[in-house]
Amino acid sequence: MRIHVLFFGSLTDATVVPDIYLETVADTAALKELLIQQYPLLRTAKYFIAVNQKMVQENTTLKTGDTVALMPPFSGG
Amino acid sequence: MILPGFGLVSQDKLRSAKVLIVGMGGLGCPALQYLVAAGVGKIGIMDADQVSASNLHRQLLFNASEIGQNKVVVAAVKMNQLDNAVLIDSYPFALNKQNAPEIIKNYDLVIDGTDNFSAKYLINDACVLLNKPWVYGAVSRYQGQLCVFNLAEQDTPAINYRDLFPVAPGSGEIKTCEETGVIGVLPGIIGTMQAAEAIKLITGLGKLIYGRLFNYDLLRAGSYEIAIAKQDNPLMIDRDFFESMNYVEDCVMEADGIEEINVATFNSLRTNPNVFVLDVRERHEYPAIDFSDAQIPMSELQDSIAKLPEKEICIICHQGIRSVYAARLIKSQRHVRVYSLKGGLTAYFKEAL
Incomplete structure (x- = not known):
């Protein structure tokens, strides 16, 4: 199992890297928990989740080859 | 202008179009310049601020000799020099809950050149209330976001900013350009793309960035798009909702x-x-x-x-x-x-x- 996780905008303040690969994670809820353990600053970050370039609102099952994006709101101008 | 697919009809549409640009910053300046140059007939420009040295790197409309002058006043003079047929409405003050409906109703669409969440949510909610499309743009670090919101389409309910982020982040959560710095060319690119979306919206040319969030990465020179899902329980943004919101950045x-x-x-x-x-x-x-x-x-x-x-x-x-x-x-x-x-x-x- 291999899932590609992308961090956008200011989320890289918490993660340092723009993306990571994860071997096993069942769904987006588990992914969020895992990421918070790995990057505690993500706990208070605001973002939505997209799976394979589609925004998801509910917990979504993940499978090998999926790309998950964490997208925060931007406000600069 | 002789461009296949463009022609006089498109030029006429631009000439009769009315666009409001909120914010004369890194996004609003290039958007304004390109829309005036494209021949948009009437443009409202809105900003309470004065030209300052710290924003010259991303607001190329202004120069050092204008520091301290009101941005909107300077921009209006320059845009009339660029095209004296363009009608510029100057609003040298900030958009707020009281003036937003009265001002926005006079325009066909709004371009968001603001640099804070309360203004973006105010634009969103006022545009939903008035059935006006708006072109969202924002930058963070080395990336920009772009999207057309609240486009009236048959069959499907219009997507608005609250479908992406129902609640504005707290003011401490996300820092602005002034706090974190930004490479001037980035808002230049995003603001110019907002002008391009506005031109497409007015003329009907091409496919708008609608129903998808467009994310531009300057370092990668690449983009990433995300299809936006309408919220399962979409918010009713009505007069009651609008009246009860605060829309003030509270530190x-x-x-x-x-x-x-x-x-x-x-x-x-x-x-x-x-x-x-x-x-x-x-x-x-x-x-x-x-x-x-x-x-x-x-x-x-x-x-x-x-x-x-x-x-x-x-x-x-x-x-x-x-x-x-x-x-x-x-x-x-x-x-x-x-x-x-x-x-x-x-x-x-x-x-x-």
């Missing part, structure tokens, strides 16, 4: 520590004697409920915070948006555990059926 607000709870959790909390259930809807809002301990409308909450009991506070409203703002307000002044019912009473009654 004392903190976002941390507010727990958004679901209906099941709410049901267990509301019967707990240690939890105070607070309804922040305005008094005329329906339906009446019998499970709150008090009703203090959002508009009066600030003055009543000191009177709240020393208990955990669970806040409810119509749709779960105002309750988040109310929770932040209480949390910033009281050291108690604060909850907000996600989805509000809409979600509550939906579940109860």
